[in-house]
Structures are given as C-alpha cells and as structure tokens.
Amino acid sequence: MNLDAVAKRAGVSTATVSRVLNDLKVVRSSTRARVLKAAGELNYHPNLHARSLARGKSRTLGILVSNMENPFFFDIYRALESAAHARGYEVVVANTDYRSEQLVSSVRLMIGWRVAGLAAIVSEMDANLMQALNDSRIPIVFYDVGTPRKNITNVRVDYRKGMKKIAGYLHSLGHTRMAFVGHHSTLGPISERRKTFLETIARFTPGTEGQIVAGADGLEGGRQAARELLASNFHPTAILCVNDFMAVGVLRELRDQGIRVPNDISVTGFDNIKLAEFCSPALTTVHIPREQIGQTIFENLLPDSKRDQMSGREILIDPELVVRESTGLARKTQNSAGGKEKSLAGRSANS
Amino acid sequence: MNLDAVAKRAGVSTATVSRVLNDLKVVRSSTRARVLKAAGELNYHPNLHARSLARGKSRTLGILVSNMENPFFFDIYRALESAAHARGYEVVVANTDYRSEQLVSSVRLMIGWRVAGLAAIVSEMDANLMQALNDSRIPIVFYDVGTPRKNITNVRVDYRKGMKKIAGYLHSLGHTRMAFVGHHSTLGPISERRKTFLETIARFTPGTEGQIVAGADGLEGGRQAARELLASNFHPTAILCVNDFMAVGVLRELRDQGIRVPNDISVTGFDNIKLAEFCSPALTTVHIPREQIGQTIFENLLPDSKRDQMSGREILIDPELVVRESTGLARKTQNSAGGKEKSLAGRSANS
DNA sequence: AAGAATTCTGTAACCGTTTACACTATCACA
DNA sequence: TGTGATAGTGTAAACGGTTACAGAATTCTT
Known part of the structure; x- marks a missing residue:
C-alpha cells in the first residue's frame, strides 16, 4: 500500500501517481482517472512521514x-x-x-x-x-x-485595561475593600497581573484596600482561596478572580458559608467562558475574544x-466588561479598620 | 542539523550516531560521549518523520x-x-x-x-x-x-446499570413523572440510551411516566431542552440528563423560571464532572470512572x-450513583392526568 | 509530411533516519 | 604469536514519498 503498488496497478510510474495525488494538472485526465481508480481500489493512504520528509x-x-x-x-x-x-x-x-x-x-x-x-x-x-x-x-x-x-x-x-474596567465598575458600586484571587503561575512575586491589580487599585480607585490570594488553578483552587480569604482578617466587599473557573469555585465556597452574592460580597471573573453565563449567580466578568x-x-x-x-x-x-448577577452595591463595611487614603496593602497569602 | 552533521563533527559514521541516540549499548563509551557532545553543540533534534519512516x-x-x-x-x-x-x-x-x-x-x-x-x-x-x-x-x-x-x-x-440506579433512587423519593434530556447524537430514534431510559422506567419504576427531549449538547442545549420541556404539557417532577453539562443548563433555565431545585423539581446529571460538585445546587449524578x-x-x-x-x-x-443537592422528595404532582400503569409515553420532542 | 512546440510521463536522486551485514580493532588464551 | 571470540564501527540498502531533468508522445505549423 505504497506509491509503488498504486503505480503498478495503474500501469504508470510513481512520479505520475504522486502528481495525481498532489493535484498537479499536468497529468492527462485519462491517466489521472486510472490512477485514482487504482488508489481507491487499494484503499491507499499516502504516508505523511515520507511526504514531509521528501x-x-x-x-x-x-x-x-x-x-x-x-x-x-x-x-x-x-x-x-x-x-x-x-x-x-x-x-x-x-x-x-x-x-x-x-x-x-x-x-x-x-x-x-x-x-x-x-x-x-x-x-x-x-x-x-x-x-x-x-x-x-x-x-x-x-x-x-x-x-x-x-x-x-x-x-x-x-489586562491592565480589563482590570481597570472591572475595578472601576466595582468602585462605582462603592466597593473599597477588594481581594484578588489568582493561581500560582499568574501570581509569582514579579507577576505582571499582580502588579496590574495593585496599580489599578492604587491609581483608579482611591481609598481602596487590596489583598492578594493565590491557590491552584481551577474550581478547587478558587474554593480554597476563598476559604483562606474568609478566614483571614481582611474582609473584602468584592472578590476579583483571575479567571471564571476560580470565580465559580469562590462562589461555591461563599454559598457553603452562607454568604450571599452579590448582597454580601460581589464576585467577578475573567475570560467570560460559557459557564460564566450559566452558573448561579451568573458571573460579572471580562470578555476576552x-x-x-x-x-x-x-x-x-x-x-x-x-x-x-x-x-x-x-x-x-482588548477585553470588554460584561455585567451579570454576581456584582452589586457594596454593603456597608462592618469592620473597616479605617479606610484611609494610603491603605493600599498588598500582602500575598503565599509569602 | 541532521545525523550527517553530527557524525562529521564527532568523526564517526551516521550509524554510530544513530546507535548512540537510540541508546544501543554497543557503542564504546568514549565514542558515545563524543557523539553526545557533538549533538548537543549542534542543538540537534532527530527528524521524527525520517525516524518513523525508517x-x-x-x-x-x-x-x-x-x-x-x-x-x-x-x-x-x-x-x-x-x-x-x-x-x-x-x-x-x-x-x-x-x-x-x-x-x-x-x-x-x-x-x-x-x-x-x-x-x-x-x-x-x-x-x-x-x-x-x-x-x-x-x-x-x-x-x-x-x-x-x-x-x-x-x-x-x-448505562443500563447507571440509569437503573438513578431512576431507582428517584423512584424511591416518590417521583413518578420523569423526563429524560439528551442531545441528538445520543438520542437517535434507535439509540440505545433512549431505549435504556424507557425500559428502565418501565421495568423498575412501576407507575412512572417518561418523556424524552433532545437538544444540542452542552449548556445551551440543556437550557433549550428545559425550556421546551416546561412549555409542554408534561409536568415532570424529575429531569434526568444525559450528562452533567446539560444538567447545568437545565438548572439555569429552571432558576430563570423561578422553579426551585430540588423543592419543585429534581434534576440529575451523568458523568460526575468536577463542575457537578461546584454548581448550585450541586448535582446528583452518576460517577463514571x-x-x-x-x-x-x-x-x-x-x-x-x-x-x-x-x-x-x-x-x-461500572458507574456509581452520587447523591448531592439537586434531588429531593417528589412534590405532589399538581396535575397528574391520572398515573395509570400503562402510562409510559415516549414521545420525542424532535419528531 | 516533417519539424517545432507542447503536453505528458518516466528515471533517478534525494529527504534523514534505521539496521543487516561486513569489517576492523581489541582481548583472552593457548 | 597466532587464533578465535568479542566488541566496536562503517557501508549501503531500505523506508515511501517528491521533483529536477530528460525523454516520449501528441499536437500544431507550414
């Protein structure tokens, strides 16, 4: 089942068979037909290794x-x-x-x-x-x-633009204590996204405190990060996630702890995967084309x-903000330890 | 950057290089070292096409x-x-x-x-x-x-066993009007799963009515199927989905229509993907290893x-039943048009 | 009908490996 | 110091295609 076999059966040379198979129109159509017939009968499939080698x-x-x-x-x-x-x-x-x-x-x-x-x-x-x-x-x-x-x-x-849009939106809803949930490979100490978050908070949402938490990627990681965040003494009114999957994990943990979204805490994702529209509550997120x-x-x-x-x-x-159900007006912070202007803190959970 | 180049540089033949690269231990270790050095210096990567061809x-x-x-x-x-x-x-x-x-x-x-x-x-x-x-x-x-x-x-x-487990479980909760949501490629007229559902209902859950709905696969398809189902005059107390994704789509639609799960309707999935644990409510489903x-x-x-x-x-x-939050006791059927024994109906929505 | 132009086809080299076979060192031993 | 045995290496033929080149067949001119 190589070129040779087809050539023999069609009574031509391998060169001609090759030409037919590669659609070079130099071949006479009657020959062409004969070759195709032979190839079909032999159930011939060209060896792609040989082809790319040649x-x-x-x-x-x-x-x-x-x-x-x-x-x-x-x-x-x-x-x-x-x-x-x-x-x-x-x-x-x-x-x-x-x-x-x-x-x-x-x-x-x-x-x-x-x-x-x-x-x-x-x-x-x-x-x-x-x-x-x-x-x-x-x-x-x-x-x-x-x-x-x-x-x-x-x-x-x-990301800078996306982050600006989403943080700006949250800020306009009155949120001043925001947490950022990322996973390890997006949140190394020198990571750009980490910096982006902090800078955005600092420059565009005055009077806002920020906190960073990292976990594994995915649903599990999101849940775990939320767990840590809620156990800490930083009490965010909004949680921004590095992607929608982690956000869904966060949603799950909040729900398990009886925290209502968005009434008690707002949650946002990033990416706008299909699931963001289908989870409960549907995620406010940033669409990436x-x-x-x-x-x-x-x-x-x-x-x-x-x-x-x-x-x-x-x-x-360019990313685009998509507002759904998981964000709402900020609740009065119950224990804001004083929201002074310089309160931007960026301690990472994984030191 | 072929074998030849490496061979020249190491002062040996291509055969020897090949032997080194394929870890045949016939080569003298000093030669071997020279070859490896040459290959490294040339940043050589064997051509896998040539290899599989040979x-x-x-x-x-x-x-x-x-x-x-x-x-x-x-x-x-x-x-x-x-x-x-x-x-x-x-x-x-x-x-x-x-x-x-x-x-x-x-x-x-x-x-x-x-x-x-x-x-x-x-x-x-x-x-x-x-x-x-x-x-x-x-x-x-x-x-x-x-x-x-x-x-x-x-x-x-x-599937027969899985279906039996899940339908049996629902039956034990008092459900007698079950709908099955599948997608086109699992639900052709002669599909095995369609048959399995109907047979299971008939044999193991006496006095139960069944209905079949088909849509596209995935979240969207699930939502669409639920929409059709709710618009029909079949009023299920439980919806069995052919996979978890479709179930999440169904959940979403029920939620949009203000129907509570599991209080009003129970929903089940199939597969037990990670999401099944993280959606709200978490899905009762069948785990497939x-x-x-x-x-x-x-x-x-x-x-x-x-x-x-x-x-x-x-x-x-063998699949295994996993009970979570999306199933509960059947609600009294509000308009059961008489649950006679022979009531097993299997009309497909897409005729 | 012969030569030129054109179209079609075959021959053979090549792509970069592997591997059977033959060959040359090297070594053990008498 | 020869003689096998053994270990290490090289030569060259595949593997299954593509394609430059040359040659054969056909068609076009006049």
Whole structure:
C-alpha cells in the first residue's frame, strides 16, 4: 500500500501517481482517472512521514497549551485550528498540564516533527526554553507571555485595561475593600497581573484596600482561596478572580458559608467562558475574544506577509466588561479598620 | 542539523550516531560521549518523520474525540495519554466537533501518520467509516459505540446499570413523572440510551411516566431542552440528563423560571464532572470512572498480550450513583392526568 | 509530411533516519 | 604469536514519498 503498488496497478510510474495525488494538472485526465481508480481500489493512504520528509517542510502547526481543560484555552485552540484548516494546515496539540518537564518534552516533540510553526499558550515557559525555541528557527508566537522580550512575537490581552474596567465598575458600586484571587503561575512575586491589580487599585480607585490570594488553578483552587480569604482578617466587599473557573469555585465556597452574592460580597471573573453565563449567580466578568486571539496567532505564524518574521512584535487584544448577577452595591463595611487614603496593602497569602 | 552533521563533527559514521541516540549499548563509551557532545553543540533534534519512516512503525497513538471541551472526554484523554507516556508512546488527538466530515479527514490524517493504534471516542461514527477503519489494519478501540458489532473492541459504560440506579433512587423519593434530556447524537430514534431510559422506567419504576427531549449538547442545549420541556404539557417532577453539562443548563433555565431545585423539581446529571460538585445546587449524578476508561482503552490498544487483537471484545465499566443537592422528595404532582400503569409515553420532542 | 512546440510521463536522486551485514580493532588464551 | 571470540564501527540498502531533468508522445505549423 505504497506509491509503488498504486503505480503498478495503474500501469504508470510513481512520479505520475504522486502528481495525481498532489493535484498537479499536468497529468492527462485519462491517466489521472486510472490512477485514482487504482488508489481507491487499494484503499491507499499516502504516508505523511515520507511526504514531509521528501518535501522538507510540513503544513503542520504545533500548539502548546498549559491547560486544555480550561475552555478559555480550548476556544483559542479551536479558533486557531479552524483558521489553520481553512488554509490547509494541520494542527497538533500538546497539553502540558502546567508541568515544565512535560513542556520540555512537548517542545522536543514539536521540533522533531518539524512543525511549520508553533503557538505557545503556556504560562510555565521559562527563559531557557524560550531561548532554545528561538534557536530552533521555528516561527513561534506566544500568547500572553509574562515578561515581554525582544525578538519574540507575543499576542497579549490588555489586562491592565480589563482590570481597570472591572475595578472601576466595582468602585462605582462603592466597593473599597477588594481581594484578588489568582493561581500560582499568574501570581509569582514579579507577576505582571499582580502588579496590574495593585496599580489599578492604587491609581483608579482611591481609598481602596487590596489583598492578594493565590491557590491552584481551577474550581478547587478558587474554593480554597476563598476559604483562606474568609478566614483571614481582611474582609473584602468584592472578590476579583483571575479567571471564571476560580470565580465559580469562590462562589461555591461563599454559598457553603452562607454568604450571599452579590448582597454580601460581589464576585467577578475573567475570560467570560460559557459557564460564566450559566452558573448561579451568573458571573460579572471580562470578555476576552478568543476567536480573535486564535486567528491573530495563526496569522502571525504564517511565513507569508512582508513583515519580517524574526523581529518580534506585540499585539494587544482588548477585553470588554460584561455585567451579570454576581456584582452589586457594596454593603456597608462592618469592620473597616479605617479606610484611609494610603491603605493600599498588598500582602500575598503565599509569602 | 541532521545525523550527517553530527557524525562529521564527532568523526564517526551516521550509524554510530544513530546507535548512540537510540541508546544501543554497543557503542564504546568514549565514542558515545563524543557523539553526545557533538549533538548537543549542534542543538540537534532527530527528524521524527525520517525516524518513523525508517522504522516502519511509530510509537504514536491517535485519539479521536467528538468534543474535547467536555471535561468528561478530556479526562479520558488525559488518562489515556498518561498511560501512553508511561509506556513510551506519544499521543496525537483530533477534535471532531461532532462533524462527520471532520471525522473523516481526521481519520485520514491518522492513517497517514501510520499511528500504532487509534482510540475512537466519537459518537458520530457511522458504519462505513468503521468498516474503513477496520480495513486499515490499525488496532482500534472504540469508546461506547452505539451499536456493538462483531470484531471491534469496545469499552463501554454500563448505562443500563447507571440509569437503573438513578431512576431507582428517584423512584424511591416518590417521583413518578420523569423526563429524560439528551442531545441528538445520543438520542437517535434507535439509540440505545433512549431505549435504556424507557425500559428502565418501565421495568423498575412501576407507575412512572417518561418523556424524552433532545437538544444540542452542552449548556445551551440543556437550557433549550428545559425550556421546551416546561412549555409542554408534561409536568415532570424529575429531569434526568444525559450528562452533567446539560444538567447545568437545565438548572439555569429552571432558576430563570423561578422553579426551585430540588423543592419543585429534581434534576440529575451523568458523568460526575468536577463542575457537578461546584454548581448550585450541586448535582446528583452518576460517577463514571474516566481514568479507568482511559487506561482500559490504552491496554486494549497495545499489540502485546496473548489475546488476539482482531477478535473484538466488549468491556463494561461500572458507574456509581452520587447523591448531592439537586434531588429531593417528589412534590405532589399538581396535575397528574391520572398515573395509570400503562402510562409510559415516549414521545420525542424532535419528531 | 516533417519539424517545432507542447503536453505528458518516466528515471533517478534525494529527504534523514534505521539496521543487516561486513569489517576492523581489541582481548583472552593457548 | 597466532587464533578465535568479542566488541566496536562503517557501508549501503531500505523506508515511501517528491521533483529536477530528460525523454516520449501528441499536437500544431507550414
């Protein structure tokens, strides 16, 4: 079931078979028909390894994702894939599960497969690996890599703007004690989002206190973070979560402790995954256009276009506030230990 | 950056380099060291296409999934992948999105890649394609294919048992008007699950009426189905959903219509995804052990073992009832139009 | 009907590995 | 110091395609 077999059966050479299969219109149509018939009868499927080896290049794109389980990333993947398919590219995806060891082996795999381009939607990317990737000469686009660097192209959500919108909205509802719930990989000590939160609070919502809590990602992590937060002596009137999943976890814990949302505490998410609309109460969140992100990544991955591939660029994506049921007017703070102007505190729960 | 380059740099032949890279211990350790050094300096990554071409077989498994977005399938995938990695196999996954056209092209891709085995976790599999796959001589394991067939190995959840448990439980709470919410691909006119529901109702919960509603899969589909159900003149005291996602959609709609769960209506899911524990109210559902499924699929995919690959077998997985907050005692039916014994009705909403 | 132009097809080298086989060191032992 | 045995390495033929190049077949000119 290789080219040879088809060639024999059709009474032509392998070259001709190859031409037919690749739709080069140089072949006489009668020959073409004979070849297709033979291929069909033999149930022939070209060996794609041999093909990419011979061609020296593939039309396959690689995608690295930290957490495919999060529909947010999944949607990006889906958009990217559909853009790729539309242009005749295949896509292989590796889920790294936030494990850098897994990431390393996935990268090795992608390079081994000689993918035509690589989309890195991973938060556990470290400097070494980024260097290695750049050395590999594979076109690569990062999504939202924490610390921007020269020569890498990076599609990024404007978190600053999103944070401003959501914190501003909460502030307009009278909230002055806000907590930020993130997970470890978004909240390292030098994390940009951590800074963004603190700066936003400080600059745009005067007289507001802030607190940061970190946990694992996901539903469990959200619940756990809420637990810690409620056990602490910081009594927030609003809890801002780094993504919707964690927010749903937070909602769950509040409910278990008999705290009403939004009457007692307001909760917000980030991403606007489908679930945000379906949970109870429905989440106020920030919509991030995943389709746009996926498409943008794809477009910047393609070798075409006049812009030189190697000079990295930074693409900013705009988020949009979506108000639902989980936010409301701030309750009178029952034990505000004095809301002075300089009260901005940013102690992290995981020191 | 091919074997040749490394060989030159290390002053050996390509054969030796290959042997080093494949860990054949026939190489003298001093040579070995030189080769590894050269490979490292050149930042060499073997071309996996060439490798599988030369070897004539790959250690890559293919997975076809209808809906990777559903964490239920994702968990199976994850378990399968981790089992595979533990045995040195790679895994490529294709998401078919319930589109049979997409499935066809994914299958083509997998065959083209000459995967060592194929896991089909798809519900849109039709008879033709299954035939084609069997002809391709690739070991293949199906998950829960609707209509069992000779010569294919199929890992299946014992839905009958799960349905019995959940319907029996509801019956013990006094429910006698149950609706079943499924999506199109699980509820074709000849679907097994549809039959299972009806038979279970008939045999194990005497005096119970049943109704079937179908929609799209997922949160939206669940909401839509609930909407239709509530608009009909069948007034269920319990709604059984084919999976947890649809159940959450149902919960949402009930809440929007001011119907309390479980006080007014009980709702159940299926699968026991993480969300089932975190939504409000937490779902009573049926736990399906995804890790076990993933592992089982992998084990049955391997060429090892004395059991002949080609004689298909059927493996049944046992589900377990999980009671949470979404079910309670049946309310007195407000307009039961006479619950006679023969009242089992099975009209589908989408005729 | 012959030559030129054009269209179609075949030959063979190549892509980057693996691996059977042959060969050369190295070593143990008489 | 030869003689096997053994350990280490190289040569070259696959693997299954693609494609430059050349050659054959067809069509177009005159």
